Amino acid sequence: MGRGGKAENGTRKLGVFSVEEVTSHNKVDDKWLIINGNIYDITTWAKKHPGGAKVISHYAGEDATDAWVAFHKDKESVEKYMKALQIGVVKEYKPSPVIKDFRELRKTVENSGWMKMNPVFFVCQFLSLVAMEVAAAATMYYYGTDWLPYMVAVLLYATCQAQAGWTQHDYGHLSVFSSSKLNHWAHHLVIGFIKGASSHWWNFRHNQHHCKPNTLKKDPDIEITYLFLLGDYLPVSWGKKKKGVMPYNFQHNYFFLLGPPLLLPIYFHVENFYFVFKRKDWWDLMWTTLFFTKLSLVYSPLLGHWGAFWFYMLVRVVESHWFVWVTQMSHIPNEVEHDKQLDWVNLQLATTSNAEPSTFNDWFTGHLNYQIEHHLFPTMPRHNYSKVMPLVKSLCKKHGITYKCKTLYRSFADIYSSLKRSGELWYDAYHG
Structure with missing residues (x-):
């Protein structure tokens, strides 16, 4: 059936299409997607999408309902702009049983108030960042710059930066304020002024990651083939084609040299400014610029300009270890593949895993140990993950979906073991 035209009374006439017909519209110059049974042509509009063209284009030819619901807090406002893009409806739209149950779970979450934040939690979180940053500088101003107060200051500032990373993550996901504008302003403040990074850069990368986690050519977090090969498919594919510039069979060893120590101090700085x-x-x-001005004004009088620079780089090295192990423990050991167009629930469960909840684990990881719940409900305030966790487990059990939850130690160890396995797969395929 063709595109919608205009009825005799001048109103817009919508076409009726099968899911199979929509699936064929997944080209660069021909993009349709489904939201709540309605079909939208986003071919030209994708470039105007506030979240970026790539994020919305990753769902071309698919049912994007659950991704759309997960990312948008102002759904009623967004729907008004979407009407002009609608070209039809899906014939006999029937979500799968697991998606039907997940959408009921989503209603339970919203009705229970779990999408609303506790202001005390986030106020205390922000004040702790300020306190740690002040304490880091005060340590050297009061005790001097000998090695002991110097290292104490490094650890305090690195802890501040790591925790600020989890805090900016909250604002970036719009999970704190009901207003998107307030979240964006707070995000600029934390990631820009406290951490010295670009808010728009983070959103550009991270939204794609959540949209299609561990999906080749769609998740920028796994585009690291110049250093590491992940999963089972990619190493075998590259090995058979004799591709690769690194000795990937040793990647589990050189990970300790090229991964945690260098990601933040080198790679992220280059990519941010680029x-x-x-x-x-x-x-x-x-x-x-405000961040680096603040850094210079505080530490240059103590250490000199170069001394302040090397202090900052050491802080980033310490923070980088913290960041890499926490963020990668939930994804690297899981499935890495081309887009299989899985539904929202199966995609997130196949590519993410949890680390056991505890007071320390929750604090240390910024609640990213609840990675499954976070990926299913990215705008949920993190202090509510533990509330929805039992319901997610029940959903998975009902539909035979594996819910992966490990100790924090096992989560870290699996990064090493999965890199080793992937490297061996590449070596075996490369050498036949």
Whole structure:
């Protein structure tokens, strides 16, 4: 059936299409998607999408209902703009049993108030960042710059930066304030002024990751083939084609040299500034400039300009270890494949895993040990993950979906073992 036209009374006439017909519209110059049984042509509009063209284009030809619900807090406002893009409806739209149950679970979550934040939690979280940053500087101002107060200051500031990473993550996901604008402002403040990074760069990368986690050519977090090969498919594919510039069979060993120590101090700085200057994002550059100005004003009188620089780089090295192990424990050991167009629930459960809840684990990981719940409900305030966790487990049990939850130690150890396995697969395939 063709596209919708206009009825005799001048109103827009919508077409009726099968799911199979929609699936064929997944090309660069021909993109349709489904939301709540309605079909939208996003071919030209994708470039105007506030979240970026790539995020919405990753669902071309698919049912994007659950991803759309997960990412948008202002759904009623967004729906008004979507009407102009609608070209039809799906014939006999029937979600799968697991998706039907998940959508009922979503209603339970919303009706229970679990999408609303506890202001005390986030106020205390923000004040703790300020306290740690002040304590780091005060330590050297009061006790001097000998090695002991110096290292104490490094650990305090690195802890502040790591926790600020989890805090900016909250604002970036719009999970704190009901207003998107307030979340965006707070995100600029934390990631820009407290951490010295670009808010728009983070959103550009991280939304794609949540949209299609561990999916080749769609999740930028796994585009690291110049250093590491992940999963089972990619190492075998590259090995058979004699591809690869690294000795990947040793990647589990050189990970300790090229992964945790260098990701934040080297790679993220380069990519941040490249992104900002390429897009002429002077707003984000202003926030980053304010961060480095603050750093210089506080530490240069104590350590000199170069001393302040090396202090900062050491802080980033310490933070980088913390960041890499926590963020990668939930994804690297799981499935890494091309897009199989799995439904929202099966996609998130196949590519994520949890680390056991505890007071320390929750604090240390910024509640990213509840990675499954976070991926299913990315705008949920993190202090409510534990409330929805039993319901998610019940959903998985009912539909025979594996719910992976490990100790924190096992989660870390599986990064090493999965890298080793992937490297061996590449070596065996490469050498026949």
